[in-house]
Structures are given as C-alpha cells and as structure tokens.
Amino acid sequence: MFTRRLLLLSRPYPGQTRFTSTLGLSPTIKSVLAKNSSGTDVKISGWIRSVRQQKRIAFAEVSDGSTMRGIQVIMDDPQLATGLSTGSSVEITGTLADSPGREQSKELQAKHISIIGSADPESYPLQKKRHTLEFLREIGYLRPRSQTIGAVMRLRDQAEIGFHKFFHENEFVKVHTPALTANDCEGGGETFSVATDVPKGVGADPLTEFFGRRVNLTVSGQLHLEVLTGAFKRVYNFNQSFRAEPSQTGRHLSEFWMVEAECAFMDKLSTLMDVEEAMVRSVTQNLLDNSAADLEFFAKSNEPLAKLIKKLVDPAQYARVSYTEAIDILQRAESKAQFQFKPQWGQGLQSEHERYLATTHFAGPVFVTDYPTQIKPFYMLANPDGRTVACMDMLVPGPCELLGGSLREHDYVRLKQRIHELGFEDGSLDWYVGLRKYGTTPHGGFGVGFERFLQMLTGLESVRDIIPFPRYAGRCQY
Incomplete structure (x- = not known):
C-alpha cells in the first residue's frame, strides 16, 4: 500500500520546456514569452544590452540570460528611457505585442521602468559593438552577459x-x-x-x-x-x-x-x-x-x-x-x-x-x-x-x-x-x-x-x- 502511494507521487523525467514555478520567483523572459499571448500585461526584469533613444520613441534590448535574444522593449514615451544605459539592471512592466521585426515574435510595450542597478556608460566595458573573445577573457566577471x-x-x-x-x-x-x-x-x-x-x-x-x-x-x-x-x-x-x-x-x-x-x-x-x-x-x-x-x-x-x-x-x-x-x-x-x-x-x-x-x-x-x-x-x-x-x-x-x-x-x-x-x-x-x-x-x-x-x-x-x-x-x- 505504501509503495502504491509513492508511485502516485512519482513524476516523469523533468522536461526542459516546462515553466511551472510557483515559488514567488521573478519569471524569466523565456517563460514570459512562452506562457503569455499578445495583449497580456507582464513584468520582466534583466539587464540592458542596448538602448536607443529618438525624439518620439525609444528602444531597449533586455536580457536575463534565459534566451538567446532577450526581448525588445518599446517606449512610446521617450522619457521612460531616462537614465537607462547598457549594463543597467531594470524591472519593466508593460504589454506584450506582436513584433513586426524578423528577429522576435513578440515585443514589450513598456508602461513603467524601474532602474534597479545603474551602470556607468563611460566605464561599462561591454558595449553593443563586437568584442573579441580575448578581450572578454580580460573581463571574466562580466563576459557571461555577452x-x-x-x-x-x-x-x-x-x-x-x-x-x-x-x-x-x-x-x-x-x-x-x-x-x-x-x-x-x-x-x-x-x-x-x-x-x-x-x-x-x-x-x-x-x-x-x-x-x-x-x-x-x-x-x-x-x-x-x-x-x-x-x-x-x-x-x-x-x-x-x-x-x-x-x-x-x-x-x-x-x-x-x-x-x-x-x-x-x-x-x-x-x-x-x-x-x-x-x-x-x-x-x-x-x-x-x-x-x-x-x-x-x-x-x-x-x-x-x-x-x-x-x-x-x-x-x-x-x-x-x-x-x-x-x-x-x-x-x-x-x-x-x-x-x-x-x-x-x-x-x-x-x-x-x-x-x-x-x-x-x-x-x-x-x-x-x-x-x-x-x-x-x-x-x-x-x-x-x-x-x-x-x-x-x-x-x-x-x-x-x-x-x-x-x-x-x-x-x-x-x-x-x-x-x-x-x-x-x-x-x-x-x-x-x-x-x-x-x-x-x-x-x-x-x-x-x-x-x-x-x-x-x-x-x-x-x-x-x-x-x-x-x-x-x-x-x-x-
């Protein structure tokens, strides 16, 4: 009887695409994209890979290491990009939307951005340009972000x-x-x-x-x-x-x-x-x-x-x-x-x-x-x-x-x-x-x-x- 009870509790080998955490952990960008459809309000957190600001709109690429490309964040109000710089850690709430670009299927229309940890743009060594692997070895404490x-x-x-x-x-x-x-x-x-x-x-x-x-x-x-x-x-x-x-x-x-x-x-x-x-x-x-x-x-x-x-x-x-x-x-x-x-x-x-x-x-x-x-x-x-x-x-x-x-x-x-x-x-x-x-x-x-x-x-x-x-x-x- 005890053995039968144990068998009822058994689970198959963990799948690599299952996102079921209910531990109160911050969701990964991978799970946000996999579990939510366009039009859904979500919250993401991660590090800024790049930021581009224009007169009427701003863009940022945010990564948390869970996916190859991270997610593109669209800021219809350029003021939301104030203080953002490559390397900063951020928390962003917004709405998922279908992306017209070929690089990703969804993007995030930002409503609110909190800077958790700033990064000095003058001294942060990882910029959008291509870096050699030899250079990355010299900044080993940051190279996982590449x-x-x-x-x-x-x-x-x-x-x-x-x-x-x-x-x-x-x-x-x-x-x-x-x-x-x-x-x-x-x-x-x-x-x-x-x-x-x-x-x-x-x-x-x-x-x-x-x-x-x-x-x-x-x-x-x-x-x-x-x-x-x-x-x-x-x-x-x-x-x-x-x-x-x-x-x-x-x-x-x-x-x-x-x-x-x-x-x-x-x-x-x-x-x-x-x-x-x-x-x-x-x-x-x-x-x-x-x-x-x-x-x-x-x-x-x-x-x-x-x-x-x-x-x-x-x-x-x-x-x-x-x-x-x-x-x-x-x-x-x-x-x-x-x-x-x-x-x-x-x-x-x-x-x-x-x-x-x-x-x-x-x-x-x-x-x-x-x-x-x-x-x-x-x-x-x-x-x-x-x-x-x-x-x-x-x-x-x-x-x-x-x-x-x-x-x-x-x-x-x-x-x-x-x-x-x-x-x-x-x-x-x-x-x-x-x-x-x-x-x-x-x-x-x-x-x-x-x-x-x-x-x-x-x-x-x-x-x-x-x-x-x-x-x-x-x-x-x-």
Whole structure:
C-alpha cells in the first residue's frame, strides 16, 4: 500500500520546456514569452544590452540570460528611457505585442521602468559593438552577459541535462568519485599535490603531514568507478578534474569537467563504442531539441559546423579504423599534408594527425582503436596480438580527441604483472588489483571532456571560452 502511494507521487523525467514555478520567483523572459499571448500585461526584469533613444520613441534590448535574444522593449514615451544605459539592471512592466521585426515574435510595450542597478556608460566595458573573445577573457566577471558566452552557458546547462538523461535512460547509476586521491590514474605525473598551510610542527612535510602520505587532486575518477562496478552493473560520474598541464594551447585547461562511465560484464570493444556513439548522438539531439537557437548562433555562418552537427545525429554508424590503419592513412597523406611530425607506428598521434583524420579524411567523427601497448596506461586490456590494447579514441573536427576509453584488464595476475613492469610504488594499487580477486568481471569504460564536447558543437577555437572561469598555466583569476 505504501509503495502504491509513492508511485502516485512519482513524476516523469523533468522536461526542459516546462515553466511551472510557483515559488514567488521573478519569471524569466523565456517563460514570459512562452506562457503569455499578445495583449497580456507582464513584468520582466534583466539587464540592458542596448538602448536607443529618438525624439518620439525609444528602444531597449533586455536580457536575463534565459534566451538567446532577450526581448525588445518599446517606449512610446521617450522619457521612460531616462537614465537607462547598457549594463543597467531594470524591472519593466508593460504589454506584450506582436513584433513586426524578423528577429522576435513578440515585443514589450513598456508602461513603467524601474532602474534597479545603474551602470556607468563611460566605464561599462561591454558595449553593443563586437568584442573579441580575448578581450572578454580580460573581463571574466562580466563576459557571461555577452551573447557568445551566454549561448555557451545555456548549452552547458542543456548538455549536462542531456548526459544525465542518456545515462538514466540506460540504467546507469550516478555516483560521486573523490577529488582527493592518492593515485595518478593516467600515470602521466601531471598532477596537483595537496599541501596544508597549517604545519603541525618544525620540520613537518606539508605534502604528507595531513593525510600521512602524498595526495593529489584527481585527474580522473576511473579507478574509483571501477570499484563501484564491482557492485553496480553500470555507473557514471560528472566531476571536476585537475591536470598540471603546462600547455598554452586552446585545447587544455588545468581545471575541467569530465563525464566518465564504466560498464561491468562488457567484453567487446565494439559494444563500448556503440554506447559512446549513442551517447554523443543523444546529447547532441537533446541540444537541437531544446537549445536550437544557441546552436544556430554558432552554426549559422559556419557551414562545416552545421554539417558536423548533422553528422553527429545521423543514425549511420560513425567511422571506425584501427590505429594501424590510421597510421597508414597518415603516411600516404604525408607528402600532401606536410605534417610537422612524421606519423610512425608506435608513436602517439599528434594533434595535427588527429585533425587530418577527423577534419580532412573522414570529415566527421571517427573512432581510432587498438593503440600500441607502450603508449597507453597500465589498466587497458591487452589484445591477443600482444602488441596492442583494446582501446579507442573518438576524434572529431575542432578539439580533435573528444573521448577515450578501453576495456580494462580484469585478470589479477596479468594486471599485477603489468603494474610491476611499469615500476609503480609497491602496494600503492593493491586495492585496485584486489578487485580482480573477488568476483571480477570483464568491463570497460570511457571519459568525455565536457568542455571539448561543447567546443566541438560551437566551433570556438579555445576551450577557455567554454568554461565560466578558465584556469590554466599562469592564469587563475577570481
């Protein structure tokens, strides 16, 4: 009986276009436009993007971040515009009316305007003119008000909803993996060490005194996800990751977000790629369904991006080639492409190689599988050929490597031998290896760079413009 009562209270997965708040919150411009017809008296609040005053009429564009274009406000009495300036926060009451313009279906005929917070027009740095992304990074505390960064933020919101929706529909359990860890999952050594600034005594080591050992900020939650796949068949996380990456390219951040997933009872790399492909297709389609205006903002003058988005949601399988085949493709193209780095079997693919494969040769997403053992981490499952491991990277135009994954070594003896060969500290991974002693299963997983996913869909050159507060070598503002 109790269970039946609970079921009566259940609700479906929240829709992205439902506006039902009765909490007394100020309505968003998006909800005002969606819920009200022309002739309705409404109240909006937001920030002035631009204001234009003539003798007999005045216009203002007001945005609150909920829509791409905000709303145009018409002031038949120009005196209503007194004191208005770009950047000011306002509250406006008026009547919705059909708009004769092509940019919006409705506009607001203002009756009363209250200035909540003024902005000095002489010093406010965001004017109606186009600003470069480099300039916007210098005023990071204001750049969310720009159209470009505003569109990125709404896409981030909807993309995260899309990832959660996909995983929940496929019965993954959302889990939380730690930010503090004693291991370096990737083995690259590019970690941030955690130190205390409250020493216990003279000569105490700030790197070890608090936890009794060296501890890092996590690079990946993968190893902890593997622990959880010993109890749950499918798990995923959506966590911050940290990497002491000194690169100054537009592809790297020191603090970023990862979507990572692990699946137990998985013994085929093709199945793992099917999951990854379905995820990318599903999340992209979710954005088309719920954030089309924001995607169009980036794709309307970028034909290659528009074609890529179409390919991502096309039901046709993404291209799949082995690393060996990829090297052959690159070597045959070498004289024409003039690579800076010679493509050679046994070497990692450089960004120029990845870019050629995804942008030029395949002109769309492509999986590259079965890389050489020596250039991949210790946990990957060895292939029968003894030279490669069962892994893949998905390459896409733009950020190049979008995601990486593999089947994991699930045999206790083989994994312990591999860790020993690579010279890991004795006992440091006993907990991880021990998973293979108690009900081990074949399993696999992957990680997606959230910012790179959005970089792919926006066509922006730098990942620094995909995250609200970018942290990278030499830069940690706010």
